[in-house]
Structure formats: C-alpha cells, structure tokens
Amino acid sequence: MREVYLVGAAQSAFGSFPDESYRSLFAAAFERALDSVDGDVDRTSIDEAYVGSLGVGGRQLGLSGPAVTEHVGLDGTSCTRIENACAASGSAFRQGVLAVRAGAADLALAGGVEVMTDTSGERTREWLGVSGETEWERMAGTTFAGVYAHMADAHMAEHGTTREHLSSVAVKNHANGANNPDAHLQFETTLDDAMDAATVADPLNLFDCCPTSDGASVALLASRETAEELTDDPIRVTGSGQASSRVGLFQRPSLTSIPATGDAADQAYDEAGVGPEDVDFAEVHDCFSIAELVACEDLGFCDAGEAGEYVLSGATEPDGERPVNLSGGLKSKGHPIGATGTGQIAEVYKQLRGEAGERQVDGLHRGLTHNVGGSGGAVAVHVFEEGWA
C-alpha cells in the first residue's frame, strides 16, 4: 500500500460572514493551504479533488464541488462532491487517502465548505433536520439538539454524568478557542455561566451547543515521492477508518455510544498499529458537549461512562495527558458543516508542525481526528504521525 502524507492544511476563518460566498471562503482556505506547504505547489499538479458540503441553504445543490475547485483554478481536475452530513469532509479526506493509495493521485485535495448564516435560524434547523433521520425523528419534531439531548439524558441516568461534566467541556473548549484567531466564538466562559445558560433542549443548554458557522477548509495529501519534493517535515497519515451506524438514534442498541466511532477508530488504530493510549492529542466532534464525552469513551481514551470525570480531571486540557480540541472544537471554533472534518485536520497539521501560535502544545507526535455525520450515521477517524515511515 502506498504511503500517504499530509503536506498542507488550513481553514478559512470560521464565523458569520455576510460579505463572503461559498466560493470566496473555499478560495481563502485553499490559498492558506497552499501557503502551509513547505515547498511550492503548482495547483495544476493536483490530480484529484474531493469537496465535502451538506448544501445548507440550497444555493448550489449539484456540482458544488467542481464549482468551488474551478474557482481556484482547478478546472479540468477531477472533483467529486462528498456528502455525509457533518462528516462530509472527514469522508472527503478518506477518499483523498484512498486516491493516493490507489495510485490515482500523487497529490490530492480534500476539503469542505458551508455557508449557514445567510438563512434564518428556522430555515437552518429545517436543513439540518433533513440530515438526520427524517422519517421518524424529524416527523416526531426532534431537532439535532433534541437527539443529542436524549444521549445526554441517558448518559446522566446510566453513568451519573452531571451538569458540571457537560459544562466543563464547554469551558475547556472556549478557553482553547479564545486562543484561535480563526475561531467563530473567541471568548472564554466560566463554569457558572456555562452551567446557567438558557436551555436549548433539556438537559442541553446554549453552552452545550456549537454555533452554526460559515467557513471552509482544505487539506493536501501526497504520495511519498511527492511529499519528499515538498517538505522535510512530513506528517504521515498512518490510519484511516470509516463506518456507519443506523441513521436514527432510536434504531441503535444504546443511546450512550456511537458504534460507528468505535468501528472507524478500530480500523484507523489497526492501520496505524497503535491504540488509544498512543494518541497524544485529538480533535473530536463536539457538536454538543455530550458528543465530546461519548467520543472520548468510544475512541478508548477512557472507559465507558467515565468521560465526565475524565474531562473534569483535566486530562484533556492543553497541559493534560491527552489534549482534546485544542482548536476550540466545534463548540468554540465553529461548525460550518462541510468544512469541519478537514478543519480538524488543519489543527492537527498545525500542532504537529509547531505552527499553532498561542495554543501550541509542545511534544505532540501523534494526533487523531474524529468527524461524525448526523448522530453517527457516518463517522471518519484518521491518525497522523510525524516523520517518514
């Protein structure tokens, strides 16, 4: 199997940008990604592109992949749009990995883009609603916050998880995001404020929920030979895993675990020849605070049911044993659906190369990304490591 390297990755700013379009946001991320490469990349040397988006707002339903890649000068280059709800660009990145492994590309692009803030909140909820299980959950009036609220409720009942546990995720991620100049919500919060926020879907409150954001992100993947031409400071993609769970939460055996996370992680760990204990840091899919707790358990960072105490212990803080969401996570950095997966990968790229500015943590050698579509209908997990194979 051909080795795959991450030779560049970046995100645009995430936020609410009435003056930007999905094309201009993608272009911003793309130019930053080119700049993030040590060597000079001729954009026409990109062999294959994958762009993730959900298409919230419906401005370009079809061909939105080629529509953004042509905008940055890649017309002619094969481009495929990938949609797996919020895991769109995590899945796009997996296709980039496979394209390089298969020999179809020596240099591949995987990215994502979403514009969410140009429609009303009600309209956005409507679009997001049809990204979950539409036949029963949506018909029952459930929102995404509602689905994750069921998970939180069950986690509290089964494992004694508390309001403080949930809010400690928000406090940590906001503290991290306050140091990220590209984050949507660049402010800290206190535990009291996070615990006392207005209810969105009981038991989840405003600080348990990520914002809806505009943004884009782009990663560049290369074969060993191409990577050697571009950098002396390589990041290798050592593991790629993807799996699906039943799209409807109610159709799964447990409300407190997402089986696809465990399945995708097992694949990625196996390929990388490592276990969770070998992961130095991770960007996990914290669309809601409970999602980060469940992710820590399903990824094997702590035992089932113990994530609340694990996070509260400081283990996932920047100075903890395994920092989680140094970027601020979806909670603070923002969640432009299609851009989130490769946005996580951009943070891993920065941290492993020592380019994360004020939020840089030293001594990190192996990172993991975890990107969830819906409430687990699709999950992509990737493992990254410094150095040549």
Added chain:
Amino acid sequence: MREVYLVGAAQSAFGSFPDESYRSLFAAAFERALDSVDGDVDRTSIDEAYVGSLGVGGRQLGLSGPAVTEHVGLDGTSCTRIENACAASGSAFRQGVLAVRAGAADLALAGGVEVMTDTSGERTREWLGVSGETEWERMAGTTFAGVYAHMADAHMAEHGTTREHLSSVAVKNHANGANNPDAHLQFETTLDDAMDAATVADPLNLFDCCPTSDGASVALLASRETAEELTDDPIRVTGSGQASSRVGLFQRPSLTSIPATGDAADQAYDEAGVGPEDVDFAEVHDCFSIAELVACEDLGFCDAGEAGEYVLSGATEPDGERPVNLSGGLKSKGHPIGATGTGQIAEVYKQLRGEAGERQVDGLHRGLTHNVGGSGGAVAVHVFEEGWA
C-alpha cells in the same frame, strides 16, 4: 495496482412509481445486484459503499447514502454519499474502483438512487436548475434543456448537424429501449414523429429530451481474489477516468464539445491500454439527443462534427460497428439522476455476460460507460473487458 472486477450489477425498473420510496427502489436494485452475481455474496462482507444521488425533492438531504444501505442490512458498513449531479453514480463507481485498488475493500458497492416524480414538474426543474451553473445560467432563466439547446444550435451552425440527425438518436434509443423491460419509456417512435414533436427549448423537442424518472442501480466491485471466489465469468474494470469542465457552459471555449469527456476518456483509455477503436459498445450520457452526438465525438468514436452522419449511418445501431445505448439510453430507459451512472454499468455487465435478453448483441467483449454531470462539470468514463487480466 490491484485489479478490479465487476462481479454484479443491476438496476431497478426505471419509471414513475408512486408506491415506491428511495429506500425500496434501492433495495430492489440491491437484491437484483446480489442475484446477478454467480456466487453467493454475504452482504456483510461488503467493505465499503458509495451511493450517488442528487437529492431531488429534498426528502433526505444528508446521509441518504447510509440511510439506503442500512435499509438493505449494511448498517455498520462505511457508506459515503457521492453527488456530482447526473454523474453521481459514475463518480460513486470510480470511488469503488479506487477503494478496491487501495486495498480498503475486497468487495465494494457503488450505486445510486433518485426519486423525481413525486414533485411537480416545476419543482423538479427548480431542483435540476441548482445542479447546473446557478449564478449566471439559472439567473438568466436557462433550464437544462436550454443549455443543451445552445449546444445543439451551435453544433448545427458549426457542423451542419440537422433536425434528422438529432431525431435519429431518439429513434434508435427508443427502438432499443422498447426491448428493455426495465426502461421507463418502452415504446418505439418513427423518425417523422420524433422530428415533429413539440418544442421544449428550440431546437430541442420532446423526443430530444430524456424523461425524469424514479429508480436505483447497484454495482458490486471486487478484488481479483474475491472475484475468483464469486465467478468464472469475470468482467474486469480496465480503465477509470474522471475530469471536470467549467460548470457553466458559457465559461467554456466551445459549445460543441465537453472537454471533461475527452479528458476522462483519455485517462480510461490509457489505463485500459486501448483506444476508441477498440471499444465494442458503449452506454453514453444522452440526457438530450445532442449530448449523444457530442459524446460520440468527444469519446473518439467519430471525428468532431461528424456524429450526425455517424449515427445516421447505422454505426451505433445494434447491428452496427459500435452499438451505443443498447439499453435505450437515458432517452428511453429513463434518467433517475443518481441512478444513471451505475445503471449504464448494469447494461454493460448484462451485455458482456450475454444476459441482456431480447436486446442482447453477441460478440461484445469490451464496453465503455460515459456519465455526465450537469452540462459537463463532472464526467466519469469507465472501460470494461471480459476475462481475467
């Protein structure tokens, strides 16, 4: 590079099916695809799935891939939704090829599904409109028929293509589709009737346009080792190519050629080690009659500007030198957007194995499929050949 084999492929009936859903149509195609395999396939042995759809109608915007694969018992299996407008499942098939080549799958599923007839014609046009170039073409009021009408107009002006040339495509494809029990429009037409039909977008009339259809299709791809367990009558995928052109027709250098078709075909021919002269038969993307003419030229079946005479000469008839659209093509078989690409592949599978019933043509050993998204924003071309490598 690992060899890739097509070990099964089938379509559901294409048509207007008020009693079916996107899930039931996909299930019908999937069960037929399993039945089309010589050996017994354990569905849980499918390692990776790709499902193409545009999402016309908006019933399940996100995760429609996992939503249909879980319905046929593949919950847990990694599934990625692919959207490249009308090339969705051609692109999905390419991802399946790369997944097998990359070693991520020994058995992969690529398919597609669309339900189009449960919304009004106006609503369908609206959905299709956002699959072309939305910022200028749609704003100018252009429909898809309008975009292809520009191509027809230009082809007539530049090359002397006639009304009869266009209609002869419809006559041939309807004659073929009349022998296809799974076609949407199973009737023949005369040249006079085809020429005299009501105008849709001048110079294109009703018989120049494919219908909007409901339907699904599924192909199964395997590694050499897995294929050897499943069949003694293998079909090898010898070439896979994909490329993009500018999404807007007006942004391209010519109105009478789709550059991405030539680029994708070059890749596929190179991989297969063949040229157009070696292709025994083809399923090409005839969403409009002019599209089949342009495809014959861009694929190299005839010289630029000569497709009208080429088709009129009978070269692409079932008893001609290179039959085109033996299935009836999009024109007669129907065009359920996401299902079309792997639907074409199902026809190639049937013909190469001698299982095409009344429309079977003997002596075919190498086939080609050509699937176009929009007016050429994405094109996927595949070459198939009988026998082991």
